[in-house]
Amino acid sequence: MKILVTIKQVPDTATQVKIAADGKTIDPTGITWIVSPYDEFAVEEALRIKEKRGQGEVVAVSLGPDRVKEALRSCLAMGCDRAIHLNDPAWAAADTLVTARALAKVIEQESAQLVLCGRQAIDDDMGAVTAQLAELLGWPCAYWIMEETIDADAKSVRAARQVEGGLEVFDLPLPAVLAAQKGLNEPRYPTLKGIMGAKKKEIKDLKASDLGGAVEPPQLSVVGLQALPPRPPGRIIQGDVPTAVKELVRSLREDAKAI
Amino acid sequence: MPGAFWCIVEDDRNGSPKKVMAEVIGEAARLAPGRVEAVWLTDKASEAGLKQLGEWGAARVLLLENAAFAPYRSEVWVASAAELAGKESPQAILAPVTSRQREFVARLAARLGVGLAADSVGFALEGDKLVATRPVYAGKLLSKVTWAKAPWVATLRPNVFRPAASQPGKTASVERPTVTAAGALMKFVERREEVSTGLPELTEAETVISGGRGMKGPENYVILEDLGRVIGAAVGASRAAVDAGWRPHRFQIGQTGRTISPKLYLGFGVSGAIQHLAGMRTSKVIVAINKDPEAPIFKIADYGIVADLFEVVPELTKEFKKLLEK
Ligand SMILES: Cc1cc2nc3c(=O)[nH]c(=O)nc-3n(C[C@@H](O)[C@H](O)[C@H](O)COP(=O)(O)OP(=O)(O)OC[C@H]3O[C@@H](n4cnc5c(N)ncnc54)[C@H](O)[C@@H]3O)c2cc1C
Ligand SMILES: Cc1cc2nc3c(=O)[nH]c(=O)nc-3n(C[C@H](O)[C@H](O)[C@H](O)COP(=O)(O)OP(=O)(O)OC[C@H]3O[C@@H](n4cnc5c(N)ncnc54)[C@H](O)[C@@H]3O)c2cc1C
Numbered sequence: 001m002k003i004l005v006t007i008k009q010v011p012d013t014a015t016q017v018k019i020a021a022d023g024k025t026i027d028p029t030g031i032t033w034i035v036s037p038y039d040e041f042a043v044e045e046a047l048r049i050k051e052k053r054g055q056g057e058v059v060a061v062s063l064g065p066d067r068v069k070e071a072l073r074s075c076l077a078m079g080c081d082r083a084i085h086l087n088d089p090a091w092a093a094a095d096t097l098v099t100a101r102a103l104a105k106v107i108e109q110e111s112a113q114l115v116l117c118g119r120q121a122i123d124d125d126m127g128a129v130t131a132q133l134a135e136l137l138g139w140p141c142a143y144w145i146m147e148e149t150i151d152a153d154a155k156s157v158r159a160a161r162q163v164e165g166g167l168e169v170f171d172l173p174l175p176a177v178l179a180a181q182k183g184l185n186e187p188r189y190p191t192l193k194g195i196m197g198a199k200k201k202e203i204k205d206l207k208a209s210d211l212g213g214a215v216e217p218p219q220l221s222v223v224g225l226q227a228l229p230p231r232p233p234g235r236i237i238q239g240d241v242p243t244a245v246k247e248l249v250r251s252l253r254e255d256a257k258a259i
Numbered sequence: 260m261p262g263a264f265w266c267i268v269e270d271d272r273n274g275s276p277k278k279v280m281a282e283v284i285g286e287a288a289r290l291a292p293g294r295v296e297a298v299w300l301t302d303k304a305s306e307a308g309l310k311q312l313g314e315w316g317a318a319r320v321l322l323l324e325n326a327a328f329a330p331y332r333s334e335v336w337v338a339s340a341a342e343l344a345g346k347e348s349p350q351a352i353l354a355p356v357t358s359r360q361r362e363f364v365a366r367l368a369a370r371l372g373v374g375l376a377a378d379s380v381g382f383a384l385e386g387d388k389l390v391a392t393r394p395v396y397a398g399k400l401l402s403k404v405t406w407a408k409a410p411w412v413a414t415l416r417p418n419v420f421r422p423a424a425s426q427p428g429k430t431a432s433v434e435r436p437t438v439t440a441a442g443a444l445m446k447f448v449e450r451r452e453e454v455s456t457g458l459p460e461l462t463e464a465e466t467v468i469s470g471g472r473g474m475k476g477p478e479n480y481v482i483l484e485d486l487g488r489v490i491g492a493a494v495g496a497s498r499a500a501v502d503a504g505w506r507p508h509r510f511q512i513g514q515t516g517r518t519i520s521p522k523l524y525l526g527f528g529v530s531g532a533i534q535h536l537a538g539m540r541t542s543k544v545i546v547a548i549n550k551d552p553e554a555p556i557f558k559i560a561d562y563g564i565v566a567d568l569f570e571v572v573p574e575l576t577k578e579f580k581k582l583l584e585k
Contacts, residue, residue, distance in 0.1 A: 013397045013514060013534050026396070037515055097369055122514055122537075123396055126377045128365035131333060135369040140444035141333055143362040146508075158448065162509065163358045164460055168330055169448040179362075182515045183508035220374030223390055223403040234545075234560045236552070244564045245574040248546065249582055251562060258523040258544040259466070259490060259579070 001056040001154050003046040004112035005080065006103055006133070007039040009064055009071035010123040024222045028067075035071045038118025040078075041180035044187040046116050047079045049150060057081045061106055063091055063099055069203060076198035077190035083203040084110075088215075090208040095218035100132035105211040107137060113154065115177045119144055127179075134177040142172060144181040150174075262350035262409065264291040265298045266317065267340075267364065269355050272329065274305030276312060278422075279355040279463060283415055284315045285423035287353055290382060290389070294350070296321060297431065298343070300336050302329035313431035315423040320433045321347070327440040330447050331359045333366045338441035341370045344410065346436070351389065351411040356518075357462070360414055368412040376404050376413040378518070380541060397514055397537035417462055418520040419541065453509065456484060456494065461510065464493035467521040469512055469539070471497035473528015473549065473568055477505035482569075483527065486576045489583065495519070497529050513538035527568040531556025548572075 011017055012032040020027040035043070043060065050056040060075035062068045063086035072083035086102050094102070107115055115137075120127035134141030142148075142159040146167060150157050156174055160167040162181050172178075190198070208215045237244045237251075252259045264287040269277045280297070287295045297317040304322055312320050321343065327335050344352070344367075352367065354360040356378050368375040380401075381392035389411045395402045406412075461467065468483050480494065487494045496506040498513055512519055514537040524542035529535060531547065531554055539545070540559060547560035548571045557563045564571055 011396065013537065017396045017399055019400065026400075095374060096365070097372070097374070100369060124402075125393075125395060126365070126375065127361050128368070128375050128377055131362045131365035132369035134333065135337065135366045141362065141366070142445070143333075144358055160451070161358070164462070165455075166450055166452045168450050170332075171446040171448055173444060181508075182511070217407065218374070219368075219372065219407045220376060220404050221407065223405050225395070226401050226403070228399065228401060228540075231545075231559055231561070234557065234563060236557065236563045236565060241564075241566050241570045241574055244566065245571060245578050248562055248564060249575070249578040252523065252544070252546070253582060256523075256544045256561065259582075 001053060001114065002110060002112045003049060003056060003058050003114045003116060004107055004110060005039070005042050005046045005058060005060050005075070006115065006117045006129070007043065007060055007062045007071060007075055008036045008118070008121040009033050009062060009068045010036045010121055013122060019225045019227070023224045026225070033067055033071065035074055036118050036121045038120060038122070038180055038182065040187040041182065041184045042116035042118050043075050043078055043080060044185045045148065045180060048185065053150070059084060059110060059112070061103060062086065063094065063102055072203050073198050074190060076201045077194040078188060079194060082201055085203055085205050087205055088207045090215040093218050093221070095220040096126050096128040096132055098215060098218050100129050100136055101216065102211060103129070104133050104136040106206065107133070113175045114157065115175070117177065117179050119179050119181050130177060130179040137175070137177070139176050140172040141177040141179070142170060143179045145178050146181055146183050148178060261294070262348045263294045263296040263319070264351045264353060265296050265349040267352065267354035267360060268297050268299035268301070268312070269357050269360055270299070270301055270308065274301065274303050275308040277355070277463070279417045280312070281315050281422035281425070282417065282420040283353050283355050284312070284317055286382065286415060286420040287351070288316045288423060290384060291350065293318060296349070298340065299323065300328045300339065302326050309433055310430070311425070314425045314427060314429050316426065316429065317431045320431045322433055322435050323438060324435065325440045327443060330450070331363070332443050332445045333362050334445070335441050335443050336363050337366045337370050339438040340367055342438045343436055344371060349410045351409070351413070354414050356414045356416050364412050364414055371410060371412070373408060373410055373412055374406040378416050379413045380416050380419045394541065397533055398540045416518065416520050416541070418465065418522065458484065458487045459491065459493045461493045461495050461512070461517050462519055465521055466490055466492035466523045467495055467512070467519050467525070468492045469495045469497065469524065469526045469529055470500060471526065471529030472499040472503070474500060474505065480506065482572045486572055486579070489576055489579050497535050526556055527572065529556055530554045531559065
């Protein structure tokens with residue numbers, strides 16, 4: 001069974017982000033890049049499926065500039081068999097739909113039977129590419145999955161999705177798309193052997209022309225980025241606990257009108 | 260006349276729209292007065308629910324009632340909604356951020372070949388364009404985005420937009436357009452209900468209490484739940500508390516948990532790591548209780564008390580009780 005995992009490289013949340021001179025993108029200097037955490041859950045789950053079945057192939061795919069190679073390398077170090085890098089300036093201003101179109105073409109070319117994605121990329125936070133992939137492919141899709149099992153003859157997957165108030169369990173015929181939620185698993189750390197081995201694994205570069213040509217223009221465009229308006233300075237309430245608590249309750253009621 | 264602003268109804272699976280729909284309808288009415296339409300895919304709508312949509316200000320309800328719509332499956336919903344959108348040509352399609360709406364409208368936008376602005380916190384009409392504002396990079400920046408063509412598809416973060424006031428007697432015209440319901444690919448197996456805490460749902464609550472590693476153990480969350488019952492708050496947790504196994508993941512607030520935007524957030528023994536802030540920094544009023552005066556959460560808190568939470572919580576519960584009994 002061939003499993004494709006879509007991964008996005010994102011700035012580490014702990015690093016500071018600054019707006020670039022164009023006012024629309026972030027300044028890449030000084031940023032530490034990581035694999036989006038939800039995508040690590042997706043990679044881990046794909047590897048577990050392969051290990052459990054004792055066969056299959058796990059392919060990591062990412063769209064983005066040169067730096068993305070490093071993210072793909074760390075997926076290979078975790079245990080993915082090979083990687084595909086969609087790297088073309090034609091995708092520089094990709095929105096979710098442009099991203100999904102490119103990824104869908106790769107999935108078709110690869111004839112993958114299962115696609116695992118993250119719940120959302122933690123930088124742009126659209127949480128949309130996964131559903132859009134499913135739509136473009138005409139496949140079923142389960143969002144925010146907390147557990148999954150593939151049936152013995154790899155015809156369907158049983159997945160539990162997290163919804164408000166509980167879990168809903170469905171059988172999805174394969175091929176299908178699943179979006180990983182935190183709680184699905186605990187991603188492994190690459191071993192030294194894995195890291196060494198990753199250097200020998202293939203990362204295939206694809207250009208827009210390799211996927212059948214012209215990239216359609218984005219449907220959503222960024223007008224500008226702006227810093228958060230600063231919060232008004234807060235107040236540390238002094239005094240012993242009973243006094244401070246009384247003052248807090250009064251302030252919440254009378255000043256902030258929050259209760 | 261330009262097309263309508265659709266508001267996709269999120270319901271309680273029991274025939275009634277959720278309260279968050281007042282916010283979606285309220286914002287749609289602000290942007291497109293008189294052109295607000297509620298689109299409801301459900302297996303069964305209640306009369307009271309339809310009435311409520313009218314009172315909130317929907318001029319028209321397009322009711323798609325079919326057993327195939329429950330439980331929600333994206334492939335079934337999208338086929339019917341896209342067919343209706345083809346006939347109706349709405350100008351915008353708005354939905355609240357919930358687990359299913361996030362997936363549904365993304366898939367619908369792909370079917371319609373249009374852009375999507377997820378988790379928006381503000382909208383402005385600029386000429387003949389709609390510009391949405393959405394938090395990005397763990398809420399550290401705001402991104403303004405606009406669409407190349409209609410329908411403009413967006414989801415709205417709960418508790419951010421001003422809800423429409425209910426106007427008794429105001430009614431919507433309810434129509435039941437015929438659309439084909441596509442065959443489902445996904446087969447429903449079961450629903451596993453969570454053990455209810457009896458407290459509000461995290462993403463919908465107007466007040467949220469959050470307990471971090473400072474809670475010291477799972478057994479101590481009862482004091483937060485007691486406080487929650489007094490003030491009608493949901494009780495969430497930091498990732499440190501969830502990873503320690505003290506609370507189930509569904510209670511996690513932050514970048515890899517739920518994003519919340521309550522009127523009031525009260526953090527107890529939460530240090531205020533950037534990933535936690537990502538999930539709660541749009542809260543209107545932030546209160547932090549921490550024994551470390553240097554804890555980063557005090558930087559964004561409106562009110563703080565530097566003290567042992569185990570002394571503060573019972574005292575707070577007592578004082579709120581006094582206040583609310585008045
Ligand atoms: C220079 C620059 C310009 C941009 N311009 C625009 C613009 O004009 N309009 C706009 O809307 N956005 C723009 N973006 C952001 C855009 O590229 C988003 O990253 C894209 O829309 C995907 O959305 P998301 O990251 O929120 O992914 P989500 O929808 O949150 O991702 C869900 C899942 O899909 C998969 N996935 C997402 N992205 C990728 C990827 N690149 N490769 C592999 N898998 C992926 C992952 O599994 C992920 O967990 C720009 C970004 C950059 C860097
Ligand atoms: C990729 C990634 C994603 C993440 N996603 C999330 C996320 O979604 N949500 C999230 O919360 N975190 C997330 N984290 C983790 C985050 O970085 C922090 O580790 C976490 O938020 C810390 O939780 P905490 O504040 O409860 O614990 P700590 O940082 O340990 O803080 C505990 C606080 O309690 C105080 N305290 C202790 N005892 C008492 C007492 N008796 N009375 C009063 N105060 C007391 C201490 O002074 C301290 O400030 C993520 C991290 C990464 C790397």
